[in-house]
Amino acid sequence: MKITARSRIVASSLIGLGAILPVTAQESGTLQLEEVVVTAQKRDEALSETPMTVSVISGTQIVDFASFSFDDLNNLTAGLAISGNNFDTDIATRGLGTELNAAVSPRVTVYLDGTFINQQRGMFSGIYDVAQVEILRGPQGTLYGQTSPAGAITIRTANPNLEEIDGYASQSFTSQEGSNSQLGVSVPIIENELGIRLSGLYDTNEASDVQNITLGRHLNNQTRAFRAVALWEPNENFDLRLSYHDITDHFDIDPTVEGPGIKAKDRESVADYKSKMENQTDYFILETNYTFSNDWVMTFVASDQDNRIPRYWDGDGTALQAREQYVDSVVNDVQVYELRLASQSGDFWNWIVGAFYQDTDAHTDVVADTWTTTGIQGLNVFADVDSTAFTSNETSALFTHNTLYLTENGTLTVGLRYSEVDRKNSQPFQQTVYQLNPDGSLGGILREADFNGVAEDAQKDKEDALTGTVKYQYQFTDALMGYTSYERGWRSGSANIAGNPAPPVFGSFPDESSDNIEFGFKWELWDGRGLLNFATYYQIYNDFQFQATAEYRDEIGRISIADPVVSVDEAESYGFDSDITVLITEDWLVRAMLTYNKTELTDAKGVPCNNGQPISTETWSFNTCDFTGERAGQEPEWSGNVATEYSHALGNADMEWYARTLLNVESEYYSQSLQENLDSYAMLDLFLGLRSPAGTWDASLWVKNVADESAVLKAESLPQLPDFATGQTVDNPYTWIRRQLNPRTFGLTVLYNF
Numbered sequence: 001m002k003i004t005a006r007s008r009i010v011a012s013s014l015i016g017l018g019a020i021l022p023v024t025a026q027e028s029g030t031l032q033l034e035e036v037v038v039t040a041q042k043r044d045e046a047l048s049e050t051p052m053t054v055s056v057i058s059g060t061q062i063v064d065f066a067s068f069s070f071d072d073l074n075n076l077t078a079g080l081a082i083s084g085n086n087f088d089t090d091i092a093t094r095g096l097g098t099e100l101n102a103a104v105s106p107r108v109t110v111y112l113d114g115t116f117i118n119q120q121r122g123m124f125s126g127i128y129d130v131a132q133v134e135i136l137r138g139p140q141g142t143l144y145g146q147t148s149p150a151g152a153i154t155i156r157t158a159n160p161n162l163e164e165i166d167g168y169a170s171q172s173f174t175s176q177e178g179s180n181s182q183l184g185v186s187v188p189i190i191e192n193e194l195g196i197r198l199s200g201l202y203d204t205n206e207a208s209d210v211q212n213i214t215l216g217r218h219l220n221n222q223t224r225a226f227r228a229v230a231l232w233e234p235n236e237n238f239d240l241r242l243s244y245h246d247i248t249d250h251f252d253i254d255p256t257v258e259g260p261g262i263k264a265k266d267r268e269s270v271a272d273y274k275s276k277m278e279n280q281t282d283y284f285i286l287e288t289n290y291t292f293s294n295d296w297v298m299t300f301v302a303s304d305q306d307n308r309i310p311r312y313w314d315g316d317g318t319a320l321q322a323r324e325q326y327v328d329s330v331v332n333d334v335q336v337y338e339l340r341l342a343s344q345s346g347d348f349w350n351w352i353v354g355a356f357y358q359d360t361d362a363h364t365d366v367v368a369d370t371w372t373t374t375g376i377q378g379l380n381v382f383a384d385v386d387s388t389a390f391t392s393n394e395t396s397a398l399f400t401h402n403t404l405y406l407t408e409n410g411t412l413t414v415g416l417r418y419s420e421v422d423r424k425n426s427q428p429f430q431q432t433v434y435q436l437n438p439d440g441s442l443g444g445i446l447r448e449a450d451f452n453g454v455a456e457d458a459q460k461d462k463e464d465a466l467t468g469t470v471k472y473q474y475q476f477t478d479a480l481m482g483y484t485s486y487e488r489g490w491r492s493g494s495a496n497i498a499g500n501p502a503p504p505v506f507g508s509f510p511d512e513s514s515d516n517i518e519f520g521f522k523w524e525l526w527d528g529r530g531l532l533n534f535a536t537y538y539q540i541y542n543d544f545q546f547q548a549t550a551e552y553r554d555e556i557g558r559i560s561i562a563d564p565v566v567s568v569d570e571a572e573s574y575g576f577d578s579d580i581t582v583l584i585t586e587d588w589l590v591r592a593m594l595t596y597n598k599t600e601l602t603d604a605k606g607v608p609c610n611n612g613q614p615i616s617t618e619t620w621s622f623n624t625c626d627f628t629g630e631r632a633g634q635e636p637e638w639s640g641n642v643a644t645e646y647s648h649a650l651g652n653a654d655m656e657w658y659a660r661t662l663l664n665v666e667s668e669y670y671s672q673s674l675q676e677n678l679d680s681y682a683m684l685d686l687f688l689g690l691r692s693p694a695g696t697w698d699a700s701l702w703v704k705n706v707a708d709e710s711a712v713l714k715a716e717s718l719p720q721l722p723d724f725a726t727g728q729t730v731d732n733p734y735t736w737i738r739r740q741l742n743p744r745t746f747g748l749t750v751l752y753n754f
Contacts, residue, residue, distance in 0.1 A: 034060075604626065713739040
């Protein structure tokens with residue numbers, strides 16, 4: 001089905017749903033939606049009164065829809081794209097994200113239990129024992145630790161119960177050799193004052209259903225995670241929360257390909273080298289609040305974060321021994337601190353003032369081995385490249401956020417943040433090139449070289465920026481609130497970290513700024529039985545940080561490939577976010593979302609690219625393109641989501657049955673590497689179960705991706721291959737399928753709460 005047809009179906013279906021709901025919902029005025037409380041502005045406030053676009057996913061929804069991994073959040077909302085598995089990760093909202101293979105802050109930041117997560121790639125695995133997830137769309141330039149142009153995700157894990165012992169245990173089995181075990185228990189140490197909560201996860205699966213037909217193995221994922229949370233509330237004015245998070249992952253990552261004799265839906269790899277990745281992540285997070293007698297609240301948040309990810313990678317993706325890479329990325333002792341003071345009960349003015357500090361040091365060891373030709377028949381070489389990338393970032397910020405109640409119905413919000421980033425980057429390379437003997441053994445050394453992959457003028461840099469927000473919201477009626485806002489976003493620049501020496505011009509890129517204007521409203525419908533949120537926005541980026549893909553002539557004369565981040569003069573995005581939640585009857589709840597996000601490079605000349613033209617024989621030469629008018633992001637323009645649940649009592653009401661459906665529809669994704677559209681899709685998940693009305697136990701059977709859609713959502717070209725017989729290089733016949741829908745999966749989940 002073509003994108004245009006599918007987009008029309010999504011739009012008409014969701015609009016049609018909104019049209020029929022009022023008739024059903026008006027049958028009774030006694031029902032009301034449960035109020036959703038968010039902390040998007042670092043205060044507890046109702047979602048219906050928050051002047052920004054916030055999508056909320058409760059911990060209950062995560063459990064109800066059998067969401068076991070961080071990227072499963074994609075399926076619980078529209079307009080969110082989470083992809084990757086620990087190393088080259090990406091989170092995108094409003095059509096834009098960032099692949100984090102550069103030492104740069106992301107466009108969408110992640111916060112866990114109140115602290116900024118420096119290496120969010122460490123969280124790309126299991127998700128469990130979560131209280132609430134909030135997705136903040138649009139620039140976050142005032143209140144959050146790292147200013148982010150596209151949005152932020154905040155995750156709050158479950159608190160201990162200070163009154164009594166409680167907890168849960170759940171077990172799920174899936175048709176892809178999957179098993180997901182979760183356990184959580186709260187124990188009060190001092191009743192109503194001190195308690196702890198321990199929770200854990202063990203997950204193993206072959207969810208991707210990818211088979212390496214060269215090595216004869218199915219790809220497997222394993223995650224072990226543990227969390228301990230202590231909560232102390234000695235009086236009504238003080239609380240302290242200390243949490244420890246431990247995550248360990250082991251992933252098989254042989255590249256899935258499409259090419260001669262292999263279709264994407266076959267889910268096959270042909271790599272000759274066993275690719276795998278490990279992740280070890282630890283977080284210590286402290287959060288404490290003290291309320292003074294004048295009702296001011298002081299909050300202090302501190303965290304110590306460690307993350308290590310070693311990766312073994314078949315760089316050519318084929319059965320030919322051509323490119324292998326080992327990368328060991330270590331980020332230890334990341335220190336993050338935030339201190340803020342907030343007023344709570346001002347009649348005209350409430351304010352927040354604060355300071356933020358982050359110190360990060362990382363090193364990444366890279367070993368890249370390449371077997372290749374030289375263009376001379378019979379002269380083949382082996383290149384061994386060792387490097388260690390050193391990155392250091394020190395970020396300081398001061399901020400203030402002010403809410404002025406101008407009239408009974410009108411509120412003005414003004415926020416300002418000053419950020420300063422001190423950055424150091426270096427990547428010394430040691431390169432040795434050997435002649436390959438006819439039997440494949442190493443001959444004499446042809447070349448030795450030592451050099452720094454980061455240009456001297458980019459090894460040290462300091463940047464600063466002013467960001468912030470101005471918002472005005474007006475309460476038209478008790479049920480309808482409208483707002484307009486201006487947001488300033490910013491990201492620092494960085495150096496590119498590469499596996500192989502690349503053209504010096506790829507070495508670094510400057511900071512990026514953006515300006516966003518948004519109009520929206522929140523409307524409580526049918527006496528509180530429904531809530532409609534809508535926002536439309538326009539955002540323009542200057543010095544847009546763009547992930548390019550380019551072939552270049554390297555220092556030994558071969559054609560190599562790189563994907564550096566480069567600076568593009570200007571880009572823009574615009575669109576809308578909408579969602580509606582309605583309690584149709586006491587037993588029937590419906591949520592529907594529809595987003596449209598258009599991104600475009602509006603001034604993008606001289607961008608490195610693969611345009612099919614011959615590359616000059618000069619060392620470090622590459623081709624460029626004018627991408628003006630092309631898409632700035634790879635995410636779909638249209639995204640729709642519908643979730644429903646209907647339940648009904650059985651017999652004498654000592655149990656009830658329920659049915660849930662989850663429909664996700666997205667228009668075509670785009671590959672910047674291939675410069676072509678990928679697939680659109682419609683994916684339906686079904687759930688049927690029994691539970692006790694009090695929620696003590698729950699058992700469900702479910703199937704995800706009922707129609708077994710195999711849509712490709714991210715794809716890239718692979719580097720050229722050597723033809724040792726002729727001494728030439730040839731195009732790689734395969735395309736790397738970096739992300740596609742998981743196949744149809746059947747599952748059983750049993751949950752017990754105590």
